[in-house]
Amino acid sequence: MFNKILVANRGEIAVRVLRACREMGVQSVAVYSDADRNALHTRYADEVYGLGGAPASESYLRIDKIMAVAKESGAEAIHPGYGFLAENSDFARACEDNGIVFIGPNSRAIELLGDKIASKKTMRKAKIPVIPGSEGPVAEEEEGRKIVEDIGFPVLIKAAGGGGGKGMRVVREQQDLGSAMKQAMGEANSAFGNPTIFIEKFLESPRHIEFQILADNHGNAIHLFERECSVQRRHQKLIEESPSAIMTPELRARMGEAAVKAVKVSKYNNAGTVEFMVDKDRNFYFLEMNTRLQVEHPVTELITGIDIVKEQFKIAAGEVLSLTQDNISMTGAAVECRISAEDPENNFAPSTGKITELIEPGGIGVRVDSGIYEGFDVPIYYDPLVAKLLVWAPTRKEALVRMTRALGEYMIRGIKTSIPFHRLVMDHPKFIEGDYDTTFIDKVLKKIEYKKQHHDVAAISSVIARILSEKHVRLPKAREGRKTNPWKLSGRKEMMRRG
């Protein structure tokens, strides 16, 4: 095992990896931007080095600065977390070139899987189902028509030159195909200077189900079952769980096999995630592979008992995987809610500032992975994810009520968070039934409105607060053992019993 590991990240995932360092007896090195001098991960490491600049482009994205810290500190390996440089093959190569172990896949695998066309080709060749469609960019209308003949309606047209919804169209009928392609090509040309398009089968209301995999440097690969991540908003996952409510042992076996095959044909190593789309008929299609530790990896840790970060360390150190597909199993159900510094009532607008009060949930079956503490100032420069709340229970039903209970205990003051949103989802009949897909937030949940029921208490509280402050009334110090309580107010009990 390594003596010293550098964690090239911030926030909750940096703390997650630093915890693994402590448990493995490995010295840890953290890096921090000017905005993170006082961040939790900066406090948690054995050694810390400033990167300067607050924006990520001047700090956490600077390969040169991080390599310099690695050399100065004598770190033998670097864990990139997720985001920032985690899926940057240049960074992985820089590590390789400098004799520092990159705790993640080799740079060639990152490159291959980061290329949507090349990775799809690789998967198709290996007979892993991919979404049917064009194999490469389409420049001619006629070529497009042929593809659609093959795959059938509805189809999705996307610009090949870039993303962001520009030139994107769903076509459901033959008669609309020609004009849709023409318009898409025109839009693509003006947006990206490239009129070519992709055409692929449009999946109605798919579910997003991914498989966690582990592969060592010696050709051994296993999967750690699935995670369902269909609660998404603008392709951002908000809630993840395992097992998926639609999974059967047979489907799990087939999808798991496909995931492991995807790992092997791309010569992948270390931890990774194979993402699939699953349609209403439970057909699954390879979507992409995330060549890093996922935000939602603890969901899998809870149902398998496997510490994925420690496994990453061991694989990177050249150890042979001690786990086999046969000696791992899944138990119970786990759910994760991403706690982000956003205001769900206000279209998930970012909400930064000082955490003035923080009470985290606890007790049976609750896990909190947090990157904040009371008094910390959430900076404006980075991802809004501040913590992850997870629960485990023997059954999905129990896990959901436990999550509701834990969300009720979670108190973060000073910033708005996604906690009320999660309470709403946990309470939604469709979610409780497991009957949801990636359209859940837009089509089922729609407007995010909270049922509030304590208007009366708010009224009383604000009046009492005003009296206490305006009149300079002071509460008498409670004396122990006093029989009568001057603040016990008389009144009928029947009233206002709604709580």
Next chain:
Amino acid sequence: MFNKILVANRGEIAVRVLRACREMGVQSVAVYSDADRNALHTRYADEVYGLGGAPASESYLRIDKIMAVAKESGAEAIHPGYGFLAENSDFARACEDNGIVFIGPNSRAIELLGDKIASKKTMRKAKIPVIPGSEGPVAEEEEGRKIVEDIGFPVLIKAAGGGGGKGMRVVREQQDLGSAMKQAMGEANSAFGNPTIFIEKFLESPRHIEFQILADNHGNAIHLFERECSVQRRHQKLIEESPSAIMTPELRARMGEAAVKAVKVSKYNNAGTVEFMVDKDRNFYFLEMNTRLQVEHPVTELITGIDIVKEQFKIAAGEVLSLTQDNISMTGAAVECRISAEDPENNFAPSTGKITELIEPGGIGVRVDSGIYEGFDVPIYYDPLVAKLLVWAPTRKEALVRMTRALGEYMIRGIKTSIPFHRLVMDHPKFIEGDYDTTFIDKVLKKIEYKKQHHDVAAISSVIARILSEKHVRLPKAREGRKTNPWKLSGRKEMMRRG
């Protein structure tokens, strides 16, 4: 299931039971003493009722007041937690008489098992091994000699009329027996007005191993494996774990069988714990049965995934146990550290006052059951236990490093706690090897002294603090993106690298 449950307790165990209420969809009623108006359990319940008086004798021990609240609130059942009225058969009977379900065993079982002589007789009759010795009080020296002839040396002589170490003697050789009995009888007589004694085999360095059991009202009983609780100070458990380091499947089967038999012969129902002493040769002896939920029940929850409090609710509601001995299993290893408001460096003196800062550990495999929050004033009237820190890991070795990691994250300011003590134990080679027994603290750990290594940093910090306050030096507000940092102090890096 019940509609409403009253929790007749305070602190972390009240919160534990209230959490179960929330997860079961049961309305909850809390009671609070004058010293607990602002306690966590008072905030957590759906309804709360004051009991008056701060001392337990005026509040949590008052059967009459609690029964009155149960009636006023319409609670159908009462959970007593542990301590206070939990093992009081009068309280269980008061519930029975008032048509309120006592969430615990029937009053006759509490009575039987609370009587040391009667319970030992019952167990002996059922062929459950008990510590060999006198079956009842011994009044004559000659009778004592006969007993010792049977059981052999060393023996323990105890006063029959009371406890507290008065009249207690260990005798290792025949020649000392006569005078020891005479002295013990004399001491017993002057202390309790009763000269009779008990004589039993003295176990050298025994281990304390207990079995969690569940028994429904329909004659079904199972055990949930063992917990080892040998880290004790003055018979107070401080650390518990499961599995026990000395357990074998064969011994577990035999002890578990004895535990279930103990339940059946005492016509016990609901959750309980059968405590055994285990000697160096792995002979086990029934010690006593705790007729309530134990402090350390979460250890068992972590290795089995079973929610013991929910099982208590279901049993009390008359449901048939859905678990069978065959469909439960234990996975991994769990450890609990009791976090108490005591100063381990100062002979575990109580330490009360306001919690000025609280940061709880988190992340993988960590569970915190707490009864405090930042700003809470720990009262002087009750048990010093303020929280429980638990970890789970696939192996005992990993669990111990995880516990060390979690203890390092735990920050409670304002009072002294047992946290440094636990760090010391987790670091002790004998404990790490699992080679410990009930004499561990007195004979192995001995003096509680902490290795501190940051004297230099303490010196620098106190000087900087003094300069900042005395000279009215103010730190300039850090500006984002600033290149040079006025507080980055020059100097050699080689120095002081010891951390």
Next chain:
Amino acid sequence: MAYIVNVEGREFKVDVQMKDGRFVVSLNGKKANVEIAHEQGAELMLIVNDKPFATIVESDSQVLVNGEAYAVEVVDELIEKLIKASPDLAQKKELAVKAVMPGLVIDVNVREGDVVKSGDGLLIIEAMKMQNEIKAARDGLLRKIFIKKGQTVNTGDTLLIIE
């Protein structure tokens, strides 16, 4: 003293009297059993008819009850009556639009002197890799703009004034 409290559109009449060293609370004419279990800073732990509520009076206009935020407006009953008698007094003359979070001003879509309608986009602020559009909360004339594109703003900074 009686107060009229508007809580997110619902109106409550809260009367709190000091009597023999106690508060006597009535809510819309009915007596309520209210106990103050704890008071510390903005925190007010109330027991209302045997139910505990952790309330936090964050400001004159916001109260948290068990973690849920409620927008509140408290007025003396007397003042309320005066306002109802002469509604002009109650109308605010100008609205200062303030930054609710720190961020970078990406774009300003309006100029001083513009007439804006409620809902019109005024400017865009970026934080946490997300852009956030600030919209006009009511109709009016844009009297003053204090910020410009590229500038960093802090929470509470006045961005512009609508008259």
Next chain:
Amino acid sequence: MAYIVNVEGREFKVDVQMKDGRFVVSLNGKKANVEIAHEQGAELMLIVNDKPFATIVESDSQVLVNGEAYAVEVVDELIEKLIKASPDLAQKKELAVKAVMPGLVIDVNVREGDVVKSGDGLLIIEAMKMQNEIKAARDGLLRKIFIKKGQTVNTGDTLLIIE
């Protein structure tokens, strides 16, 4: 300015200079690379030679480093020299024994005028169902006793004075 700091029996000479808007720290004559990452109330987050330390200066006589408590005593180097020159000045004339926790006085074993030795039991205070004996920290004459059996005391209350 140079200070002498006694940390649980170990003595450190800490010299902190302001230079060009920076602190320059030397410890026992060697320069240390010290950065103040954060300061808030009693909390002082330091980075000493690239290692982070969460320190809390709880009082003039106690500092927490990463949660561990250290008893400290800081004196100016100058004062230290003066003290060493005339040791009488440094000797405290009387010792006020204070309650370190709230509790109930169960028993008082001494009377005013008693001569006590270091380690002698003075009184017993009960809290959390446990009795705690307060012992004399040094030899002396018991000049004054402020409490009596059955009384409740709070943290910081002076219990008695040893001369």
